[in-house]
Amino acid sequence: MLNEIEVDVAVIGGGPAGLAAAISAKENGAEKVLLIERGSRLGGILNQCIHDGFGLVLFNKSLTGPEYAEIFIEKLLKLKIDYMLNSMVLELTPSKKLYVANRNGYHLVKAKAVVLAMGCRERTRGAIKIAGSRPSGVYTAGLAQNFINLQNLMIGRTAVILGSGDVGLIMARRLTLEGVKIQAVVEIMPFPYGLRRNVVQCLEDYNIPLHLSHTVTEILGRSRVEAVKIAKVDENLKPIPGTEKIIQCDTVLLSVGLIPENELSRQAGVEIDPKTQGPVVNSMLQTSIKGIFACGNVLHVNDLVDYVTVEAQKAGMWAAKYALNELPEPDRKEIEITLGENVRTVVPQKIVPGLDTSLFFRVYKPGKNKTLNIIVDGKNIIQKKCPSITPSEMLKADLKGEYTLNAEKIHVEVCE
DSSP, rough: OOEEEEEEEEOOOOSSHHHHHHHHHTTOSSSSSSEOOOSSSSGGGGGGSSOBBBBTTTTSSOOOOOHHHHHHHHHHHHHEEEESHHHEHHHHHHOOOOOOOTTTTEEEEEEEEEOOOOEEEEEOHHHHTTTEEOOEEEEEEHHHHHHHHOOOOOOOOOEEOOSHHHHHHHHHHHHHHHHHHEEEEEOSSSSSSSSSHHHHTTTTGGGEEEEEEEEEEEEOOBBBBEEEEEEEEEETOOOOOOOOOEOOOEEEEEEEEEEEEHHHHHHOOBBOTTTTSSSSTTTTTBBBBBBBBGGGTSSSSOOOOOHHHHHHHHHHHHHHHHHOOOOOOOOSEEEEEEEEETOOOSSEEEEETHHHHEEEEOSSEEEEEHHHHHHHTEEEEEEEEEEEEEEESEEEEOOOOGGTTTOOEEEEEOOO
């Protein structure tokens, strides 16, 4: 029997983005807010992140993932926001109907507004096509983190990590502290892909070798990983014949990128940005479907959870306004931002004229002493000096609404 539920705002995902969005929606006037989480507990990925470094921007102190999540879970409970655990959203329609399954049955949630906060998932061995047999001992970095930190399971004794993303770097340190010998971290790019602080604190402090411009070309072993073959890559990131070498190990960790989890978004007809692989949104974080908003890692992969929270708070606020018919209707067409030199992504992609907007950028390549320029109708409105940039760190700029009220074109670039 179909159980029907009507709410003002439905939030999909109970991680840091979903928690902040649900709280914000409630605080901004939405009476009935429902958070839907497919896991067995709230907090999402934060639950397995037992290292510190969360909350430095928002709370000016370094918290572990569970400590950070607990702040928002307590607030959610205090506000008496309804939530469903172990509940999978099977379908999202453009009319904001959600079909949800859990052990209590099948539910139809009719929402006035929806916030997408499903997070992202890790790329696997299949996604990057590493040759070799299929022995045990190959994990994604996040899965290994889950085994060790939540299930108290050891995954091996000697390991090679492919990819220098933040999760991979943090796991290099975590495994070392658990007695695992990290033979090497292998990165295909000529620069580390994680935050600089993690390179220092997780590799250099433990003398873990980092092989830049290298990749794993083959995993060796039958029933269990016995070694990996790595090779140097050329400027096109292709392995160079004759540069191969073998590294003995019994475990391989893959930290080769995250993919925003947008199956429901696509199902609802939301326009997806091919570069971020998340929804295209405007200054209100509203997607191409009116009344559907997006935030957090399902929108774009963030570098700091604090930014996820701030972004989700805005999404929750705008979703509440939409549900209450208080969302302002701009009288001009949204302005699409064009990307210039060394700008890989920008979020939001479209500006609502006259509305203050926080812009987040990622660059293609690292550099020093660069300048971020935001050019409106040919006039350089914002020039922001960037002593050091890297693709792993987001750049942020606040664009005041007064500059876009009558604007036609907005262009961004990062150059000398």
